[in-house]
Amino acid sequence: MLLNNPTREQIKEVLDTAKTIAVVGLSPNPNRTSYMVSEAMQRAGYRIIPVNPMADEVLGEKSYASLKDIPEPVDIVNVFRRSEFLESLAEEFLEIDSPVFWTQLNVVDDDVFKRLTELGYTVIMDRCIKVEHAILK
Template identity: 85%
Template sequence: MLLKNPDRTEIKEVLDTAKTIAVVGLSPNPMRTSYMVSKAMQDAGYRIIPVNPMADEVLGEKSYATLADIPEPVDIVNVFRRSEFLPAIAEDFLKIEAPVFWTQLNVVDEEVFNRLQGAGYTVIMDRCIKVEHAILK
Protein backbone atom coordinates (compact mmCIF):
# COMPACT_ATOMS: atom_id res chain seq x y z
CA MET A 1 0.00 0.00 0.00
CA LEU A 2 1.50 3.29 -1.11
CA LEU A 3 -0.31 6.49 -0.18
CA LYS A 4 0.65 9.81 -1.68
CA ASN A 5 0.63 12.25 1.22
CA PRO A 6 0.86 15.96 0.45
CA ASP A 7 4.42 17.23 0.07
CA ARG A 8 6.11 19.11 2.88
CA THR A 9 5.22 22.49 1.35
CA GLU A 10 1.51 21.67 1.56
CA ILE A 11 1.86 20.15 5.04
CA LYS A 12 3.59 23.35 6.20
CA GLU A 13 0.71 25.38 4.76
CA VAL A 14 -1.79 23.17 6.63
CA LEU A 15 0.10 23.67 9.90
CA ASP A 16 0.57 27.41 9.31
CA THR A 17 -3.12 28.07 8.67
CA ALA A 18 -4.65 25.70 11.23
CA LYS A 19 -5.63 26.95 14.66
CA THR A 20 -7.86 24.18 16.03
CA ILE A 21 -7.06 20.47 16.13
CA ALA A 22 -9.64 17.88 17.20
CA VAL A 23 -7.77 14.84 18.50
CA VAL A 24 -9.72 11.59 18.22
CA GLY A 25 -8.51 9.16 20.85
CA LEU A 26 -6.74 11.73 23.02
CA SER A 27 -5.95 10.01 26.31
CA PRO A 28 -5.96 11.85 29.65
CA ASN A 29 -2.91 9.75 30.63
CA PRO A 30 0.24 11.92 30.37
CA MET A 31 2.29 8.80 29.57
CA ARG A 32 0.37 8.08 26.35
CA THR A 33 1.66 9.26 22.99
CA SER A 34 -1.62 10.98 22.14
CA TYR A 35 -1.30 13.13 25.26
CA MET A 36 2.37 13.99 24.70
CA VAL A 37 1.87 14.90 21.03
CA SER A 38 -1.26 16.94 21.75
CA LYS A 39 0.43 18.75 24.65
CA ALA A 40 3.33 19.69 22.36
CA MET A 41 0.90 21.03 19.76
CA GLN A 42 -1.02 22.93 22.44
CA ASP A 43 2.28 24.41 23.68
CA ALA A 44 3.01 25.45 20.07
CA GLY A 45 -0.17 27.54 20.08
CA TYR A 46 -2.84 25.25 18.65
CA ARG A 47 -6.22 24.84 20.32
CA ILE A 48 -6.67 21.15 21.11
CA ILE A 49 -10.16 19.68 21.33
CA PRO A 50 -10.19 16.16 22.82
CA VAL A 51 -12.51 13.56 21.32
CA ASN A 52 -12.77 10.75 23.85
CA PRO A 53 -16.11 9.51 25.20
CA MET A 54 -14.38 8.17 28.33
CA ALA A 55 -12.89 11.52 29.43
CA ASP A 56 -14.54 14.70 30.66
CA GLU A 57 -11.48 16.89 30.14
CA VAL A 58 -7.97 16.53 28.74
CA LEU A 59 -5.24 19.19 28.67
CA GLY A 60 -7.63 21.64 30.31
CA GLU A 61 -10.15 21.34 27.45
CA LYS A 62 -13.63 19.81 27.53
CA SER A 63 -13.66 16.40 25.88
CA TYR A 64 -16.39 15.41 23.42
CA ALA A 65 -17.74 11.93 22.73
CA THR A 66 -17.73 12.37 18.93
CA LEU A 67 -16.55 14.84 16.32
CA ALA A 68 -20.18 15.82 15.68
CA ASP A 69 -20.51 16.96 19.30
CA ILE A 70 -17.87 19.67 18.88
CA PRO A 71 -19.75 23.01 18.78
CA GLU A 72 -17.18 24.95 16.76
CA PRO A 73 -15.22 24.67 13.52
CA VAL A 74 -12.15 22.43 13.43
CA ASP A 75 -9.18 22.86 11.10
CA ILE A 76 -7.54 19.43 11.50
CA VAL A 77 -8.88 16.12 12.75
CA ASN A 78 -5.90 14.20 14.13
CA VAL A 79 -6.56 10.49 14.74
CA PHE A 80 -4.92 8.39 17.45
CA ARG A 81 -7.09 5.28 17.00
CA ARG A 82 -6.19 1.98 15.34
CA SER A 83 -6.60 1.66 11.58
CA GLU A 84 -9.71 -0.53 11.81
CA PHE A 85 -11.59 2.44 13.32
CA LEU A 86 -10.79 4.78 10.41
CA PRO A 87 -13.90 4.07 8.28
CA ALA A 88 -16.23 5.06 11.15
CA ILE A 89 -14.07 8.06 12.07
CA ALA A 90 -14.07 9.16 8.42
CA GLU A 91 -17.90 9.05 8.45
CA ASP A 92 -17.92 11.32 11.50
CA PHE A 93 -15.30 13.55 9.85
CA LEU A 94 -17.50 14.03 6.78
CA LYS A 95 -20.32 15.32 9.00
CA ILE A 96 -18.26 18.20 10.41
CA GLU A 97 -16.57 19.20 7.16
CA ALA A 98 -13.13 19.95 8.60
CA PRO A 99 -10.64 20.50 5.76
CA VAL A 100 -7.88 18.14 6.97
CA PHE A 101 -7.94 14.48 8.07
CA TRP A 102 -4.62 13.43 9.64
CA THR A 103 -3.66 10.05 11.11
CA GLN A 104 -0.70 9.30 13.30
CA LEU A 105 2.12 6.84 12.61
CA ASN A 106 1.00 3.35 11.59
CA VAL A 107 -2.65 4.42 11.29
CA VAL A 108 -3.53 3.73 7.65
CA ASP A 109 -6.53 2.78 5.55
CA GLU A 110 -6.06 3.13 1.80
CA GLU A 111 -9.80 3.09 1.07
CA VAL A 112 -10.45 5.91 3.57
CA PHE A 113 -7.49 7.85 2.18
CA ASN A 114 -8.76 7.60 -1.41
CA ARG A 115 -12.36 8.35 -0.46
CA LEU A 116 -11.58 11.51 1.51
CA GLN A 117 -8.95 12.74 -0.92
CA GLY A 118 -11.35 12.10 -3.82
CA ALA A 119 -13.96 14.20 -2.01
CA GLY A 120 -11.53 17.13 -1.95
CA TYR A 121 -10.15 16.91 1.57
CA THR A 122 -6.49 17.11 2.50
CA VAL A 123 -5.54 13.69 3.86
CA ILE A 124 -2.28 12.93 5.67
CA MET A 125 -1.75 9.40 6.94
CA ASP A 126 1.00 7.62 8.82
CA ARG A 127 2.70 10.85 9.88
CA CYS A 128 3.20 12.32 13.34
CA ILE A 129 1.84 15.87 13.46
CA LYS A 130 4.35 16.81 16.19
CA VAL A 131 7.31 15.59 14.11
CA GLU A 132 6.06 17.39 11.01
CA HIS A 133 5.53 20.56 13.00
CA ALA A 134 9.06 20.37 14.45
CA ILE A 135 10.60 19.81 11.01
CA LEU A 136 8.63 22.55 9.26
CA LYS A 137 8.60 25.35 11.83
Protein backbone atom coordinates in the same frame (compact mmCIF):
# COMPACT_ATOMS: atom_id res chain seq x y z
CA MET B 1 -1.72 1.32 -2.59
CA LEU B 2 1.07 3.64 -1.56
CA LEU B 3 -0.10 6.73 0.25
CA ASN B 4 0.35 9.89 -1.70
CA ASN B 5 0.54 12.27 1.24
CA PRO B 6 0.81 16.00 0.59
CA THR B 7 4.31 17.40 0.11
CA ARG B 8 6.19 18.86 3.06
CA GLU B 9 5.41 22.33 1.70
CA GLN B 10 1.70 21.52 1.63
CA ILE B 11 1.86 20.07 5.15
CA LYS B 12 3.61 23.23 6.32
CA GLU B 13 0.77 25.29 4.86
CA VAL B 14 -1.78 23.12 6.68
CA LEU B 15 0.05 23.61 9.97
CA ASP B 16 0.59 27.34 9.38
CA THR B 17 -3.09 28.03 8.69
CA ALA B 18 -4.65 25.71 11.29
CA LYS B 19 -5.63 26.95 14.71
CA THR B 20 -7.85 24.19 16.09
CA ILE B 21 -7.06 20.46 16.21
CA ALA B 22 -9.63 17.89 17.28
CA VAL B 23 -7.73 14.87 18.61
CA VAL B 24 -9.67 11.61 18.37
CA GLY B 25 -8.49 9.15 21.00
CA LEU B 26 -6.72 11.74 23.16
CA SER B 27 -5.93 10.01 26.44
CA PRO B 28 -5.97 11.86 29.78
CA ASN B 29 -2.92 9.75 30.75
CA PRO B 30 0.24 11.93 30.49
CA ASN B 31 2.30 8.80 29.68
CA ARG B 32 0.37 8.09 26.47
CA THR B 33 1.66 9.25 23.10
CA SER B 34 -1.62 10.99 22.24
CA TYR B 35 -1.29 13.14 25.38
CA MET B 36 2.37 14.01 24.81
CA VAL B 37 1.86 14.90 21.14
CA SER B 38 -1.26 16.96 21.87
CA GLU B 39 0.40 18.75 24.77
CA ALA B 40 3.31 19.71 22.50
CA MET B 41 0.92 21.02 19.85
CA GLN B 42 -0.98 22.96 22.52
CA ARG B 43 2.29 24.52 23.70
CA ALA B 44 3.01 25.43 20.07
CA GLY B 45 -0.15 27.54 20.07
CA TYR B 46 -2.85 25.25 18.69
CA ARG B 47 -6.20 24.84 20.41
CA ILE B 48 -6.66 21.17 21.20
CA ILE B 49 -10.17 19.69 21.38
CA PRO B 50 -10.16 16.21 22.92
CA VAL B 51 -12.47 13.57 21.45
CA ASN B 52 -12.72 10.78 24.00
CA PRO B 53 -16.07 9.52 25.34
CA MET B 54 -14.35 8.23 28.49
CA ALA B 55 -12.88 11.59 29.58
CA ASP B 56 -14.55 14.81 30.75
CA GLU B 57 -11.46 16.95 30.22
CA VAL B 58 -7.95 16.57 28.84
CA LEU B 59 -5.20 19.21 28.79
CA GLY B 60 -7.60 21.70 30.38
CA GLU B 61 -10.09 21.39 27.51
CA LYS B 62 -13.60 19.88 27.58
CA SER B 63 -13.63 16.46 25.97
CA TYR B 64 -16.35 15.44 23.52
CA ALA B 65 -17.74 11.97 22.91
CA SER B 66 -17.53 12.29 19.12
CA LEU B 67 -16.53 14.70 16.37
CA LYS B 68 -20.21 15.50 15.79
CA ASP B 69 -20.51 16.82 19.36
CA ILE B 70 -17.90 19.57 18.88
CA PRO B 71 -19.84 22.87 18.68
CA GLU B 72 -17.25 24.82 16.67
CA PRO B 73 -15.25 24.54 13.45
CA VAL B 74 -12.16 22.32 13.48
CA ASP B 75 -9.16 22.88 11.19
CA ILE B 76 -7.55 19.43 11.57
CA VAL B 77 -8.92 16.11 12.80
CA ASN B 78 -5.93 14.19 14.20
CA VAL B 79 -6.61 10.50 14.81
CA PHE B 80 -5.01 8.35 17.51
CA ARG B 81 -7.20 5.29 16.96
CA ARG B 82 -6.35 2.01 15.27
CA SER B 83 -6.72 1.67 11.52
CA GLU B 84 -9.87 -0.43 11.73
CA PHE B 85 -11.74 2.59 13.14
CA LEU B 86 -10.85 4.92 10.24
CA GLU B 87 -13.85 4.08 8.07
CA SER B 88 -16.38 5.05 10.74
CA LEU B 89 -14.28 8.07 11.75
CA ALA B 90 -14.22 9.22 8.13
CA GLU B 91 -18.03 9.13 8.10
CA GLU B 92 -18.11 11.35 11.20
CA PHE B 93 -15.42 13.58 9.70
CA LEU B 94 -17.60 14.15 6.62
CA GLU B 95 -20.44 15.31 8.86
CA ILE B 96 -18.38 18.08 10.46
CA ASP B 97 -16.70 19.08 7.20
CA SER B 98 -13.23 19.84 8.56
CA PRO B 99 -10.70 20.40 5.75
CA VAL B 100 -7.95 18.05 7.03
CA PHE B 101 -8.02 14.39 8.14
CA TRP B 102 -4.68 13.39 9.70
CA THR B 103 -3.74 10.00 11.15
CA GLN B 104 -0.77 9.24 13.34
CA LEU B 105 2.03 6.78 12.67
CA ASN B 106 0.95 3.30 11.59
CA VAL B 107 -2.70 4.35 11.25
CA VAL B 108 -3.63 3.73 7.61
CA ASP B 109 -6.66 2.82 5.53
CA ASP B 110 -6.11 3.05 1.76
CA ASP B 111 -9.84 3.13 1.00
CA VAL B 112 -10.44 6.02 3.42
CA PHE B 113 -7.44 7.88 2.00
CA LYS B 114 -8.71 7.46 -1.55
CA ARG B 115 -12.32 8.37 -0.72
CA LEU B 116 -11.52 11.53 1.24
CA THR B 117 -8.92 12.80 -1.23
CA GLU B 118 -11.32 12.20 -4.13
CA LEU B 119 -13.87 14.31 -2.25
CA GLY B 120 -11.31 17.14 -2.09
CA TYR B 121 -10.12 16.87 1.49
CA THR B 122 -6.50 17.06 2.58
CA VAL B 123 -5.56 13.64 3.97
CA ILE B 124 -2.31 12.92 5.77
CA MET B 125 -1.77 9.37 7.00
CA ASP B 126 0.96 7.58 8.89
CA ARG B 127 2.67 10.82 9.97
CA CYS B 128 3.13 12.27 13.44
CA ILE B 129 1.79 15.82 13.57
CA LYS B 130 4.30 16.77 16.30
CA VAL B 131 7.26 15.50 14.24
CA GLU B 132 6.02 17.27 11.11
CA HIS B 133 5.52 20.49 13.07
CA ALA B 134 9.05 20.26 14.53
CA ILE B 135 10.59 19.64 11.10
CA LEU B 136 8.69 22.42 9.37
CA LYS B 137 8.90 25.24 11.94
